[in-house]
Amino acid sequence: MNTIPKLTDVYKTHPLDIPTNKNLDSFEQLPDTYDWIQPDSFPSSLTDPNVSLSDSVPLIDLSDLPNAPHLIGNALKTWGVFQVINHGVPISLLNSMESFTNALFDLPSPHKLKAARTPDGVAGYGLPRISTFFPKRMWSEGFTIVGSPLEHFQKLWPDEYSKYCDLTEEYSREMGSLCGRLIWLALGELGITQEDVNWAGSNGDFKTSTNAVIQLNSYPICPDPDRAMGLGAHTDSSLLTILYQNNSRGLQVLREGNRWVMVEPVNGALVVQVGDLLHILTNGLYLSSVHQAVVNQTQKRISIAYFFGPSEGVEISPINKLVTPTRPLLYPTITWTEYLRKKAKLFNNTLSSIRLCAPPSGVLDINDHSEVKVG
């Protein structure tokens, strides 16, 4: 019998030793290794007067029925991202997670390194794996949680680990149920019902058929933010990602493949982004959001990403109903672990590498944007 590869084992075949950042707070000047010079070749609405400021990421009120589903469908077809309010996740829980995230990154460096991610592991403290695809260092640090964080939290907080375990568990539960709701609203807009998604579980609650990864990000104050980059341009591999960025700017999304738009923080709002697997599931109809995080000189920033994806054994392929003569099958069948393995090698070229035919117009080809110009 074949054993199904575990999410925590995806990088076993492709280990990478990524050095962690020095204490970034100690720099008064931007070291050359962090100088991206031109972070990207696209104009940004912050710096380029020709980029319209009215072009902003849709903000959707989830309690606005009957309009919300249609607004979500539109946002995901044209942007691949929206912000949501009245999402049902208690604000107090978001605040607690934020305090916890700050507490984690405020620990002294040698202490954080007790929970360092190993070269062949997924979970733990360190620079995100994608940093190896960029010639310069990213101005950030991260902590990845897959399954139970118990072992790592015991090392970080020998006395208080259990309250932090409970907190992340509650956060996962709330985010998971929000993701389930959002996925059905989004798929409903494409005429998809529960019968069309055989892996969603008997009552369509995705409970046993999904897996989640939580990524905590920290972006210390940067002495020269225009030359630095917090997290380089990428798409998420998930089905859906829910990002909490509280009141701090930094997240930018690529609009129509040619300009960066800042996702302006809205109190209590969550950012919802399409990941590569939902793009595959919808046969390219929903756009996988290309995004990056920039840094600033005035306040440190944290963000919390919740990646919602299918369980280890679940095979994702474009939903039959979304394959038509005018919209031929765009992607093959793939599991999350298989996809992550490919992504570890091909990064922003992964989607196009598995594509079965040329995409219809409207499907963003992130291929063209994977190259970061330095110098």
Ligand SMILES: C=C1C[C@]23C[C@H]1CC[C@H]2[C@@]12CCC[C@@](C)(C(=O)O1)[C@H]2[C@@H]3C(=O)O
């Ligand atoms: C389940 C996931 C999702 C991962 C890989 C693996 C664990 C960590 C996630 C992130 C977190 C930071 C950005 C990203 C782009 C990265 O480098 O690591 C994400 C990546 C992905 O969405 O591809």
Ligand SMILES: O=C(O)CCC(=O)C(=O)O
């Ligand atoms: O910090 C942010 O705003 C973006 C984080 C992100 O894109 C990620 O963790 O995948």
Ligand SMILES: [Fe+2]
């Ligand atoms: Fe991301």
